[in-house]
Amino acid sequence: MLVPATTARRLFELLEPICLVTYLADESNEELAALGHRTYWDGYFAARAAPLGRVPAQVVHAAFYSFAEGEAARHIPSAWETVPPEVSFDAWRRGSAASVRRILGELADSPGLARAADLVTRAATSAPTEGRVLYAGWRALPVPDEPVTRLWHSATMLREHRGDGHVTALLASGVGGTEAHVLSALDMGIHPPETFGRIHHLPRTRLAEVMAGLRERGLVDADGRSTAAGRETTRRIEALTDELAAPPYEALAAGELAELVAALEPLTARLVAAGSR
Numbered sequence: 001m002l003v004p005a006t007t008a009r010r011l012f013e014l015l016e017p018i019c020l021v022t023y024l025a026d027e028s029n030e031e032l033a034a035l036g037h038r039t040y041w042d043g044y045f046a047a048r049a050a051p052l053g054r055v056p057a058q059v060v061h062a063a064f065y066s067f068a069e070g071e072a073a074r075h076i077p078s079a080w081e082t083v084p085p086e087v088s089f090d091a092w093r094r095g096s097a098a099s100v101r102r103i104l105g106e107l108a109d110s111p112g113l114a115r116a117a118d119l120v121t122r123a124a125t126s127a128p129t130e131g132r133v134l135y136a137g138w139r140a141l142p143v144p145d146e147p148v149t150r151l152w153h154s155a156t157m158l159r160e161h162r163g164d165g166h167v168t169a170l171l172a173s174g175v176g177g178t179e180a181h182v183l184s185a186l187d188m189g190i191h192p193p194e195t196f197g198r199i200h201h202l203p204r205t206r207l208a209e210v211m212a213g214l215r216e217r218g219l220v221d222a223d224g225r226s227t228a229a230g231r232e233t234t235r236r237i238e239a240l241t242d243e244l245a246a247p248p249y250e251a252l253a254a255g256e257l258a259e260l261v262a263a264l265e266p267l268t269a270r271l272v273a274a275g276s277r
Contacts, residue, residue, distance in 0.1 A: 003249040005242035007257060011249060012162060012242070014264040015120070015155040017271035021099035022156070024276045028095030035083045035091055045072060046079035047092035051137030051160075054080060063133045065167045066177035068202055096156075097149040103274045107267055108148050116263035117151035119256055124154035126251035127161055131168065135161040158248055165244030169237045178202070178210045183219065183234050186226040193224060 022028050023044075032043030049060045049072075057073035064072060079088070101108045121143055129136035138157040144150045170180050178199055185196035194200060194207045214220040219230035226234070249257060 003246040003257070005239065005246055007249060008162075008245040009242045010261065011158075011264075012245060014261065014268045015158060017268050017276045018100060018152055018155040019159045020276035021103065021152075021271070022092065022096040025096075025099035025103070026277075027098040027102070028092050031091035031095035032088060035088060037079060037082060037088070042075050042079040042082070043088065043092070045075035046083060046085060046088040049076060050085035050089035050092075051134065051141055053137070054085065065170070066180055066198070068178060068199075068206070093144070093149065093153060097146070097152050099276075100152050100271075101148050103276070104148075104267060104270055107270055112263040113151060113267060114147040116260060116267065117147045117154065119252060119260040119263070120158065121150055121154040123248040123251050123260075124157040124161070127248040132161055132164040135164050158245075161248060162241065162245040166237070166241045168244060169240040172240065173233055173237050175233065175237065176210075178206070179214060179219075180237075182210060182214060183226065183230060183237075186220070186230065187234050191225060193220075 028047075029040055029043060032047060035043075037043040037046060045060065049055075049063070052059060052063060054077065057076040060076050061067060061069070061072040104113070107113060125139065125143065127135070129139055135157065138160055141153075144153055170176075175183065181196055181199045182193045185191075185193035185199075190196050194204075194211070199207065211220065211224060214230070215222065217229075218227055219233055221227050252260065
């Protein structure tokens, strides 16, 4: 069954709060710190890149796409020399699942969560891997049996599948990683966009170069605000990302998709109310 991009967008909205606990709640960072990772970013790169195997920093940089030049190399391979990548990944997943369980409370043991985990896993393990480097790495990993952990694992697998597609959409529009953060910041109403948390630490000269390039292309104006062309570029990138994110859900029948949405809605509402923290 062909799945419309609107369905992929809706499921992204429902699954994203499950994935965000990894970055916003404390448990996964505490697990990684207990292993000996010195900083948040050591643990982040060590764990998130682990499904790729022990690849060079250049490969991690290419797969992650949105980080500035040299940022991956500050953590890879040194973070893997501190702790083996598979150990970091297991801690990352264990802490993330603990966050989901804590926030959901009694819902963590509900039949609805178990059913959602089953359906999300079927979708997450059904899409083609061609051109999806991070997703392919996740597909090579065993899927956990425990329902909460399986839900987080499969939701995050779908997040990386979507992320691979987003990189394709950015490349098709000629938008680089830092440029993508600028356009995203403007779309969220952040001005000046250079203050956005993902890029504010970059050298001012680098940020000035990025803004100048976007101005030359007519995507931002002299005041650093998004132009009509910039907004259309963002819309086109998001639309293509949604379209490319749809194939995993083709493994589910229409009734199963409706069942999945209904099962996820109370879980997501609880996570959103807690800020995924």
